Amino acid sequence: MEPLAIVALLLTYVGVTFLAPWVLARPVLVSEHPRLVLNLWMSALLISLTSLTVALGTLVGRALRHHVEHITNHDWLGPTIDTMLGWAAIAAFGLIAFRLGVAAQELRADTNARNLRLLMLLTGAVPLTVGTRTVLLVESPLRVLGALPARHHVLLTTSLRDALTVPQLEAAVEHEQTHLREHHAALRGIGQLAVAVAPVFSASTRMAQATRIATELIADDVACAFATKKYGPDIVADALLAAFPKNPDITERVARLRKRAARRAVH
Amino acid sequence: MTTSRNRGELEADLMNVLWNASGPLTAREVQASFTVKVPAITTVITVLDRMRAKGSVVREATSGRSHVFSATRSRVLDITETMSTALHGADDRTAALLLFAGALSEEDRQFLRAAIEPAGEPADGLASE
Numbered sequence: 001m002e003p004l005a006i007v008a009l010l011l012t013y014v015g016v017t018f019l020a021p022w023v024l025a026r027p028v029l030v031s032e033h034p035r036l037v038l039n040l041w042m043s044a045l046l047i048s049l050t051s052l053t054v055a056l057g058t059l060v061g062r063a064l065r066h067h068v069e070h071i072t073n074h075d076w077l078g079p080t081i082d083t084m085l086g087w088a089a090i091a092a093f094g095l096i097a098f099r100l101g102v103a104a105q106e107l108r109a110d111t112n113a114r115n116l117r118l119l120m121l122l123t124g125a126v127p128l129t130v131g132t133r134t135v136l137l138v139e140s141p142l143r144v145l146g147a148l149p150a151r152h153h154v155l156l157t158t159s160l161r162d163a164l165t166v167p168q169l170e171a172a173v174e175h176e177q178t179h180l181r182e183h184h185a186a187l188r189g190i191g192q193l194a195v196a197v198a199p200v201f202s203a204s205t206r207m208a209q210a211t212r213i214a215t216e217l218i219a220d221d222v223a224c225a226f227a228t229k230k231y232g233p234d235i236v237a238d239a240l241l242a243a244f245p246k247n248p249d250i251t252e253r254v255a256r257l258r259k260r261a262a263r264r265a266v267h
Numbered sequence: 268m269t270t271s272r273n274r275g276e277l278e279a280d281l282m283n284v285l286w287n288a289s290g291p292l293t294a295r296e297v298q299a300s301f302t303v304k305v306p307a308i309t310t311v312i313t314v315l316d317r318m319r320a321k322g323s324v325v326r327e328a329t330s331g332r333s334h335v336f337s338a339t340r341s342r343v344l345d346i347t348e349t350m351s352t353a354l355h356g357a358d359d360r361t362a363a364l365l366l367f368a369g370a371l372s373e374e375d376r377q378f379l380r381a382a383i384e385p386a387g388e389p390a391d392g393l394a395s396e
Contacts, residue, residue: 031382123279124286124346139343145367172367179365209375216369244368252379253369259383 009055013048020044021207031256034214041207045194059089103196107189131170133177143243147176149185160243167231168239175223184215220253233261277306277314286342291327291335
């Protein structure tokens, strides 16, 4: 591969890693088109990682080639530079692999520890049918509804069940099922690992945040579309308010859902 | 193919046995309640002792040489406490449990607020909170 192509690939890596978060992690874009943002970001990551791998791999390949080829006295400069770049590429591979390994290990250790505690909850759970879905019902005064990606289960507590109407409960469960169906936990993990691969760009941290928010909004939108067909446009917002009336964490999501419902009503 | 449980699963199974029993059980009675993947008696005793150290199980001496074990808390109390622990500081980063409440950080909410608030005026629903 020509040196120019290698430079182009490295520039693609730097450009995409820097530009994608800068373009995509805009609040209005994430709020209005969370799915588009997520898909473009995952594509950008794939392009970026492929460019980097091919570029570094080629540099290593060029360096290795000089070890098996006869080098004459007058062409020593090119092979020397190639060898040095080859070593630099190996070092870069090693650094990225190390950072990825550490980040993945941390992510896995945290997730495993918490999953284990959550799995213990399931021993006291009973199945409950909500609409066409089955969730695991746990007796508890705490209001909790959550998707447990490790077991592909949705966990619901009796207290939260009692706080919601049937339509609200169906919408809320659909929200959680969307997280599971669309592998949002894995996508959030990828967003975190991307920070490890591109540590020099603070934009990637911002993109990890946008990934986290986008997955939440996608689940809201899918649940909203599902509930609108059956019951009406405000069910998800109503469910959030009924479930967590004093929790400020839901304020922005409720406002966004109301705003979108009002806009749809006008149209 | 392995038939063993991991440590957490066996602890959960032992807690279930103790909760389902009408009274305190000896380690051998606990072992006898397993129908599949029956753990060795030494494993049962080791795990029960570990659970006792953690405070989830109490051990009492009987008139003979054996001991009986029972759960320190009811199932409901234990689940509530486990859930509280699991959710305490439920760092969204780990994504172990994706909650309906969202678990968005203050920074995440600011990000979202910037998208939905018209310039200079809070959006409906934000003002009321």
